[in-house]
Structures are given as structure tokens and as C-alpha cells.
Amino acid sequence: MDYQFKEIEQKWQKYWAANQTFKADTNSSKPKYYVLDMFPYPSGAGLHVGHPLGYIASDIFSRYKRLKGFNVLHPMGYDSFGLPAEQYAIQTGQHPAITTEANIATYRRQLDQIGFSFDWSREVRTSEPSYYKWTQWIFMQLFNSWYNLETDKAEDITTLIEKFNAAGSDGIKAVCDEDVRSFLPSDWATFSPEEKQSELLKYRLTYLKESTVNWCPALGTVLANDEVKDGFSERGGYPVEQKKMMQWSMRISAYAERLLQGLNTIDWPEPVKEMQRNWIGKSVGASVKFKIDTPSSIFPLPLDYIEVFTTRIDTIFGVSFIVLAPEHELVKPLTTEAQQEAIDQYIAQTKKKSELDRMADTKTVSGAFTGSYVTNPVNGEKVQIWIADYVLAGYGTGAVMGVPSGDQRDWLFAKHFNLPIIQILDAQKDIEVEADPTKEGKYINSDFINNLGYKEAVSYLNHWIEREGVGKAKTNYRMRDAIFGRQRYWGEPIPVYFKDGLPYLIKEEELPLMLPEIDKYLPTESGEPPLGRATGWSYEQQYEYELSTMPGWAGSSWYWYRYMDAQNGCEFASKEAIEYWKAVDLYIGGSEHATGHLLYSRFWNKFLKDLGYVNEEEPFKKLINQGMIQGRSNFVYRVVDEEGRGTNTLVSYGLRKDYKTSALHVDVNIVENEVLNIEKFKLFRPEFANAEFILENGKYICGVEVEKMSKSKFNVVNPDVLIENYGADTLRMYEMFLGPLEQSKPWNTNGIEGVFKFLRKFWRLFHNEEWVFSVSDSIPTKAELKALHKIIKKVQDDVERFSFNTSVSSFMIAVNELTDLKCKNRQVLEDLVVVLSPYAPHICEELWALLGNTDLSNTAYPTFNPAYLEEDEFAYPISVNGKMKMNLNLSLTLDEAQVREAVLSNEQVKGYLEGKEPKKLIFVKGKIVNIVI
Numbered sequence: 001m002d003y004q005f006k007e008i009e010q011k012w013q014k015y016w017a018a019n020q021t022f023k024a025d026t027n028s029s030k031p032k033y034y035v036l037d038m039f040p041y042p043s044g045a046g047l048h049v050g051h052p053l054g055y056i057a058s059d060i061f062s063r064y065k066r067l068k069g070f071n072v073l074h075p076m077g078y079d080s081f082g083l084p085a086e087q088y089a090i091q092t093g094q095h096p097a098i099t100t101e102a103n104i105a106t107y108r109r110q111l112d113q114i115g116f117s118f119d120w121s122r123e124v125r126t127s128e129p130s131y132y133k134w135t136q137w138i139f140m141q142l143f144n145s146w147y148n149l150e151t152d153k154a155e156d157i158t159t160l161i162e163k164f165n166a167a168g169s170d171g172i173k174a175v176c177d178e179d180v181r182s183f184l185p186s187d188w189a190t191f192s193p194e195e196k197q198s199e200l201l202k203y204r205l206t207y208l209k210e211s212t213v214n215w216c217p218a219l220g221t222v223l224a225n226d227e228v229k230d231g232f233s234e235r236g237g238y239p240v241e242q243k244k245m246m247q248w249s250m251r252i253s254a255y256a257e258r259l260l261q262g263l264n265t266i267d268w269p270e271p272v273k274e275m276q277r278n279w280i281g282k283s284v285g286a287s288v289k290f291k292i293d294t295p296s297s298i299f300p301l302p303l304d305y306i307e308v309f310t311t312r313i314d315t316i317f318g319v320s321f322i323v324l325a326p327e328h329e330l331v332k333p334l335t336t337e338a339q340q341e342a343i344d345q346y347i348a349q350t351k352k353k354s355e356l357d358r359m360a361d362t363k364t365v366s367g368a369f370t371g372s373y374v375t376n377p378v379n380g381e382k383v384q385i386w387i388a389d390y391v392l393a394g395y396g397t398g399a400v401m402g403v404p405s406g407d408q409r410d411w412l413f414a415k416h417f418n419l420p421i422i423q424i425l426d427a428q429k430d431i432e433v434e435a436d437p438t439k440e441g442k443y444i445n446s447d448f449i450n451n452l453g454y455k456e457a458v459s460y461l462n463h464w465i466e467r468e469g470v471g472k473a474k475t476n477y478r479m480r481d482a483i484f485g486r487q488r489y490w491g492e493p494i495p496v497y498f499k500d501g502l503p504y505l506i507k508e509e510e511l512p513l514m515l516p517e518i519d520k521y522l523p524t525e526s527g528e529p530p531l532g533r534a535t536g537w538s539y540e541q542q543y544e545y546e547l548s549t550m551p552g553w554a555g556s557s558w559y560w561y562r563y564m565d566a567q568n569g570c571e572f573a574s575k576e577a578i579e580y581w582k583a584v585d586l587y588i589g590g591s592e593h594a595t596g597h598l599l600y601s602r603f604w605n606k607f608l609k610d611l612g613y614v615n616e617e618e619p620f621k622k623l624i625n626q627g628m629i630q631g632r633s634n635f636v637y638r639v640v641d642e643e644g645r646g647t648n649t650l651v652s653y654g655l656r657k658d659y660k661t662s663a664l665h666v667d668v669n670i671v672e673n674e675v676l677n678i679e680k681f682k683l684f685r686p687e688f689a690n691a692e693f694i695l696e697n698g699k700y701i702c703g704v705e706v707e708k709m710s711k712s713k714f715n716v717v718n719p720d721v722l723i724e725n726y727g728a729d730t731l732r733m734y735e736m737f738l739g740p741l742e743q744s745k746p747w748n749t750n751g752i753e754g755v756f757k758f759l760r761k762f763w764r765l766f767h768n769e770e771w772v773f774s775v776s777d778s779i780p781t782k783a784e785l786k787a788l789h790k791i792i793k794k795v796q797d798d799v800e801r802f803s804f805n806t807s808v809s810s811f812m813i814a815v816n817e818l819t820d821l822k823c824k825n826r827q828v829l830e831d832l833v834v835v836l837s838p839y840a841p842h843i844c845e846e847l848w849a850l851l852g853n854t855d856l857s858n859t860a861y862p863t864f865n866p867a868y869l870e871e872d873e874f875a876y877p878i879s880v881n882g883k884m885k886m887n888l889n890l891s892l893t894l895d896e897a898q899v900r901e902a903v904l905s906n907e908q909v910k911g912y913l914e915g916k917e918p919k920k921l922i923f924v925k926g927k928i929v930n931i932v933i
Contacts, residue, residue, distance in 0.1 A: 002771050003843070015845075031069070035074045047110045050630075052735065057626060063117055081127045085100050086521055140495060143204055144157045144505070145205045148174060154205060165188060206248060215240065218238035248485040262617060281478025291305050312403070316403075321402040321413075322374055372384075494545075497544060558605075583621055587620040587621075632705075653674075737751075781825075787817040788868075834856070881931070888908075903931070
């Protein structure tokens with residue numbers, strides 16, 4: 001029978017499900033291997049052909065590792081909390097759980113029909129209470145922990161309380177808020193419970209603090225930086241502004257150095273590691289206090305100085321202005337009456353920009369003068385205080401010193417606002433910069449650093465500022481604490497209630513704190529988050545619960561551990577499971593998560609290790625970022641009249657230059673090899689039902705352009721259609737065939753036919769001319785073994801280095817070679833089935849069964865024998881008087897005399913010699929034979 005892919009694929013998918021073929025065993029004696037995909041958010045649109053790329057690669061590798069004798073854990077689940085489901089609920093009134101369930105059903109059907117070897121017994125969904133119970137539990141551990149700089153790890157908050165009881169705040173080395181109190185143990189003993197709780201909040205790893213956030217009024221929620229683009233929400237395109245709000249945060253900054261150093265221990269793409277290094281942003285320098293000259297302001301000053309961090313303390317003599325972030329707490333009291341209007345206008349303008357936009361904008365020069373001054377501590381010079389949006393309140397101290405002669409941006413700022421430009425000694429280059437009369441400003445050669453090199457100058461200045469009490473040497477990190485609260489409904493409830501305005505945890509036995517039912521999924525009329533609509537939802541019938549929910553990254557920051565022991569109701573995973581699986585060996589997903597999910601996951605993993613719950617410092621040993629499959633858009637060309645109005649005439653691509661036209665996107669699913677199915681197009685665009693189509697050679701040819709795959713461009717290719725027409729094995733192999741896994745590439749359905757023909761040709765190897773299954777038990781020939789072992793070695797090498805596209809090409813070559821050899825040998829074909837099975841598992845399972853075998857997934861990968869690839873013959877190029885005439889196969893064991901005899905006795909060679917006697921024969925073993933006549 002010919003290749004009946006539909007029947008075959010349905011048969012084996014049912015078999016795998018019924019027999020739980022890919023269920024991983026935690027108690028196996030085999031070596032373990034953990035392969036993980038970044039789990040998807042189940043959207044209503046389902047999968048398009050770009051989504052399975054990484055899944056197919058991980059599945060090939062998982063199947064291959066099983067053949068290599070590993071106990072493979074390859075799970076799948078759903079990141080099922082999220083803003084899209086909530087927005088849909090707002091629009092329709094339907095509970096997000098309902099749409100999420102429907103979307104998951106679509107994803108599961110699509111994933112199953114592609115034939116993935118997932119262990120579905122371990123499926124997780126972040127929106128299930130049985131899962132988010134443990135997300136809430138981890139939050140509680142963070143709340144009950146502090147970071148001890150002496151031990152360089154997180155510890156239970158009780159160890160901090162013990163220190164307070166014994167010695168008060170003296171000698172405490174912790175990552176904490178700036179405004180912690182100084183107290184004796186006797187003071188601590190007299191503190192009220194509320195005072196103690198308030199002080200401990202300044203040390204806890206998750207805490208409440210007023211923070212500047214991306215606030216989207218239209219969505220009624222805070223957005224993460226990666227959810228904002230050009231000042232608008234990525235979802236819906238609504239305006240986003242900067243706003244100060246009381247928010248839950250997590251002290252990821254406590255782990256900055258460990259997160260930085262850990263990058264040296266993992267096998268990740270260098271661009272991702274570099275993004276994380278830049279995000280963490282380690283800087284070694286000094287913190288300097290500039291004393292404020294008291295302004296004529298009615299507001300009291302919380303501090304009498306502005307603290308600035310600088311990596312170039314040696315340039316402090318060139319400071320000609322100080323810049324504060326518009327959100328800085330000192331802006332209000334420092335703003336004079338004369339400057340109030342300008343400052344207010346500038347702050348309002350800044351609120352419209354996201355932090356990413358502010359960081360990215362290096363060309364725009366803008367700012368406003370507060371009207372106040374500070375004094376430079378090293379020379380007593382008065383310096384103006386400005387605000388500018390390129391300074392962020394959450395980075396460093398929220399203030400920078402402007403040194404126009406040492407920094408391009410400062411120079412542009414000074415030029416724009418006509419501020420002094422002071423030329424200084426460049427200690428880093430260890431040369432004195434002479435005064436340049438062509439430049440503005442004055443030259444200062446300080447006694448502090450005159451005749452000193454850079455290191456000596458920095459060391460001297462650090463010592464001086466510390467001695468004078470105006471600063472100290474410091475290591476700074478750009479990374480700030482992660483904002484954790486979201487004013488949404490569809491997320492994990494935070495297991496906190498409020499008593500006397502202070503947060504307290506609920507009891508562990510009360511987990512999970514489940515989402516209450518509400519009438520609408522919008523903020524309340526008074527501006528509270530949607531959870532404020534819940535009636536009767538309070539702790540012990542008297543205390544208000546936290547009304548914000550956790551961000552989307554909460555549930556994804558530990559999910560790989562839940563896969564290890566997904567049904568455990570007593571702990572997030574058992575110690576035995578964690579000890580066995582340890583960490584993810586291979587993680588595949590998009591690079592867009594570099595400074596979000598991947599950073600937060602490393603943070604939570606390190607925290608859980610500090611508390612002894614897990615064993616590994618890093619969660620993902622090896623990371624691969626799959627490239628994006630781009631859309632291949634098709635266009636039709638509408639003829640327009642002189643006024644530019646569209647007509648009812650469409651002209652084919654090759655004839656469009658003869659007309660004035662406008663291009664219209666057309667659904668790529670009604671285009672084949674760039675030829676438009678006109679009848680389907682009329683159904684797709686009914687306004688063209690009676691249109692005139694100007695054709696080329698009887699066909700309407702569409703235009704083509706590579707764009708991002710999206711519904712608006714009608715270039716989304718549904719895998720369901722391709723599987724219906726060609727089968728899942730064809731889709732799997734074709735996605736790999738498109739190009740290297742890590743590279744982005746355009747989708748082109750036109751080439752899929754070739755892969756389908758290959759699989760049909762592979763099927764044909766096992767059948768005779770009448771499509772009857774037919775193999776022999778004869779001894780394989782040398783040529784057959786050579787073709788087989790070439791592909792065994794090639795695929796083994798390719799899979800180990802994740803070069804899946806080159807394997808597909810090699811399979812095609814191998815099948816062509818065996819077809820030419822008319823190979824029907826059982827031994828050869830059995831091994832070929834095993835080698836191909838990770839790529840095309842359905843057809844291989846069927847052939848494996850036809851060959852009389854079972855349990856293909858646990859069969860051993862064939863052993864490569866290099867002896868079969870050793871050459872004992874060579875096709876010598878035979879030349880006459882230097883001109884190549886023919887090839888002649890000769891044994892490589894022949895010496896020169898034997899070669900001479902064999903060549904000259906060959907009838908074809910005799911014809912080239914035309915009866916002439918050779919003057920000499922030049923022989924190079926394994927290279928050439930040249931006859932001179």
C-alpha cells in the first residue's frame with residue numbers, strides 16, 4: 001500500500017497516548033536527561049507554523065537521547081495566566097478560566113497531532129490552584145527571608161530577629177532599604193509588634209514600597225517594561241505613563257553579583273549572557289554627597305545632600321551641573337517658585353515615556369532647571385540642579401553629575417542649556433589636557449590629582465571623600481528590584497492581608513488563596529484593582545486581602561521543578577525528584593525572554609537553593625534560542641484611477657508595471673506557488689466577486705514579501721492545513737529543513753512538497769512495485785553498509801550539535817543511494833528506521849512494526865562502524881597528455897606496476913591512445929594517472 005500518512009499518524013498518536021510511551025521514570029537506573037521548552041501562553045488563535053519550531057527541535061533531541069539510553073524528561077504545560085484572557089473577559093464578560101480552557105484544548109489538539117513525545121502525565125497550568133498554591137508558597141518564603149551579606153545568601157527572617165535581640169542593628173550587613181533605623185537591643189525589645197513588622201519590611205526579600213511604574217489607565221494596570229513600546233501598551237496600543245504607586249517588589253538586586261558570576265558557568269548563547277550582564281550593569285566607582293544650598297522652598301528637605309554614584313571620581317573637578325530624575329523625592333522641595341511651571345510641564349511630559357524609551361533616547365536633549373544649587377565637595381563650587389528624563393529614579397541614586405568635558409551626553413546638555421564646560425585633567429589616560437582656547441570654559445588642574453596616574457588618583461580621592469565624610473568607594477548595579485504587583489484579576493492572588501496598614505502572611509495551611517468571583521474584570525469605580533469588586537472576600541472576616549495579583553513571570557519562575565513531581569500535593573516537588581532530575585539539561589525558547597523570564601528564573605532558583613529546597617545554583621545548563629519563522633506575505637494588485645481610487649480590476653504581478661496599482665494583502669492559504677486561487681479569493685474578498693482579473697499565461701501571479709507572521713497580514717500558515725495535506729512527519733522535517741535552528745528564516749510552503757516526496761520514497765524502500773511490503777534477510781552489500789553508516793554518523797554528529805537542517809539533507813541523500821542500490825536488506829533498513837525516527841516518528845513506528853519489532857522509542861541507536869566508510873577503491877582520473885578522458889575504478893592496494901598494467905590493458909584507454917605507444921605513465925597513488933604519448 002502507498003504511504004497513507006493520515007491513518008499511520010492517527011494510529012501511532014493513539015498508541016503513544018494509551019501506552020504512556022514517553023512517561024519518565026524518576027526511579028530509573030538510566031542516566032537522566034531533562035529537555036524543556038519554554039511553555040506557551042495559550043492564545044485563542046492557536047499555533048501557527050512558527051510556534052512549533054523549537055518544540056520540534058527539542059522533540060528530535062529527546063527522542064534521540066532515549067535511543068542513546070537516557071531516561072528523558074520532556075514535559076509540557078501552559079503559562080495560562082495573562083493579560084489577553086483578561087482583556088477578552090472585559091470585552092465579553094466571560095470568565096478568563098473559560099477562554100483559557102478552550103484555548104488550551106486547541107493547543108493540546110495541535111501539539112498532539114504534530115507527534116511530540118511529551119510526558120503529559122506531568123502537565124502543569126499556572127492558573128490552576130493546585131499549581132499556584134506553590135507559587136504563593138514561594139512568595140511566602142521570600143517574605144520570610146532576608147539577604148545576609150556576611151553569608152552571601154538568603155536566610156530565614158528569624159535569624160535577623162535573633163541578631164536584633166542580641167545586638168540591635170549594630171553590625172547588620174544586609175541588602176535592605178536605605179532608611180533602616182539604628183537601634184540597641186533594648187530598643188528592639190520595646191518596639192511594638194507594628195514597629196517591628198514595619199522595620200522588618202525594610203529587610204524582607206519581598207516588600208511594599210512606593211515605586212515608579214508603567215501605568216496604563218485604559219487597561220487599569222501596571223505594565224512591565226517589555227509590555228510597553230514607544231509609550232503605548234503592546235496590548236491594545238493604549239497610552240502609558242510613569243506613576244508612583246505603592247507596589248510589591250522583590251530584592252533581585254541582592255543576587256546581582258551571583259547572577260553575574262553564574263553566567264560564567266552555563267552554556268548559553270553569548271548575546272543572551274551579554275544582555276543579562278548589561279541589565280545587571282555592574283559598575284565600580286564611588287558614591288559622593290553634594291551638599292544642597294537651601295532653596296527658598298516651602299517644602300522641607302528630607303536630606304541636605306544629593307548623593308551621586310560615579311565610575312569616574314577623577315572627573316569630579318569638571319562637574320558643572322547635577323541632574324535628578326524627574327521622579328526623585330528631592331525635586332519637589334528643590335523647585336523654586338520661579339521654576340515651578342517649567343518643572344511641572346517637564347514632569348508631565350516625562351510621564352508619557354516608558355523607562356525603556358527614556359534609556360534608548362540618546363539624541364534628544366531636554367531638561368528643566370529646579371532653581372536650586374549644590375556645592376561640589378572637592379572645590380566648593382556652586383553647581384546648578386536640573387531634572388532630565390534620561391536619569392531614572394530606580395537606577396543608582398536617581399542623580400548623576402554632569403561633566404561636559406568627559407561625557408558626550410553631558411556636553412550636549414551643557415551646550416543646549418548654555419552651562420559651563422570645565423576642561424580637566426584626564427587621569428584615566430594619565431595625561432594633562434592643556435587648556436584649549438577654542439573651547440568654552442576654564443581648565444582646572446587640581447592639587448589632588450596633579451602628577452598622579454589614574455589608579456593612584458582614584459585611590460587618593462576615594463580615601464579623601466571617606467575621610468571627609470562626603471562619600472565612599474562603592475560597587476553599584478544598574479539592575480533594580482523587580483516590581484511584583486499587577487492591578488489585574490487573572491493572576492495569582494498574593495497571600496497577604498493587611499492589619500493596621502501593615503502586610504501579614506496568611507497561614508500556609510490556608511493555601512491556595514483562590515481567586516474570588518467578581519462581577520466585572522475592571523478596576524472599581526474608586527480606582528481599586530478588579531479584586532476590590534469581590535464581595536465578602538476578606539481574611540478572618542475582618543482584614544482586607546492584598547488586591548493586586550502577581551505578575552505573569554511569577555508562575556514561570558519555578559515551573560521546571562513542578563514538572564519533576566507534578567502531582568505532589570504536599571510540596572512543590574519531593575527531595576527525591578529534585579535530587580534525581582537536578583536541573584534542566586537543555587532549554588529551548590526565544591531570546592526575547594533574556595532579561596525577563598530567564599533572569600527571574602535564575603533569581604528564584606538561587607533563592608530556593610539558599611533555603612535548601614533545591615540543589616543547583618543555576619536552573620538551565622544549556623540554552624538554545626530558536627530563530628523566528630517569518631511570514632511570507634502574498635499580494636494582489638488593484639488598478640487605481642487617476643485620482644488614486646481603487647477600481648474593480650486586479651492585474652497579475654508581472655503586468656503590474658503597465659498600470660497604476662495599489663498592493664493588497666491576500667490570504668497565503670489560497671495561494672500555491674504564487675498562483676492565486678481566484679474563486680477562493682472572491683470568497684475571501686466578496687467586494688471582488690465580479691472583478692476583472694488580468695492574467696499572465698492564464699494564471700494570476702501574486703507578489704511576495706517577507707514580513708512578520710500576523711493575522712493582519714493574512715500570512716499566518718496554520719499547521720492543521722499542512723498536516724491535513726502532507727502529514728505531521730512532513731511538517732516536522734520541513735521545519736527543520738528550512739535552515740539552522742538558531743537563525744530566523746522566511747516560511748515558504750512551496751518547498752514542502754519535496755519533503756513529502758522524500759518520505760514517500762523512504763516508504764517505497766520497504767515495498768515492491770505493487771506496494772507490497774517486501775524486505776530480505778540477505779547479507780548487506782558493502783555499498784549498502786557504507787550508505788547506512790554514513791547516515792548513522794552524520795545524524796549523530798548533527799543532532800549532538802543541533803544542526804537538524806543538515807540531517808534532513810543527508811537523509812535524502814541516503815535514501816537516494818539505497819534506492820539506486822535497490823536495497824531491501826532488513827538489517828540496513830531497520831537501522832535506517834531507528835536513525836530517522838526522531839525526525840519522522842510516525843512513519844518509522846509503522847515501518848518498525850511491519851519489520852516485526854516493538855518499542856521503537858527504547859531501541860538502541862545504531863553503533864557507527866568506521867570500517868564501513870574506509871575506501872579500498874579509488875576512481876582514478878585518467879588523463880592523456882594532460883587532458884582528462886575518463887575515470888577508472890582501481891584498488892588502492894595496487895602498486896605502480898599493477899596500475900600501469902590495468903590502465904593500459906583497458907579497452908576504453910586503448911581507444912584514447914589510438915595505437916600509439918605511451919612515452920611514460922605518471923602515477924600518483926589515490927590521485928591521478930596521466931599517460932604521455
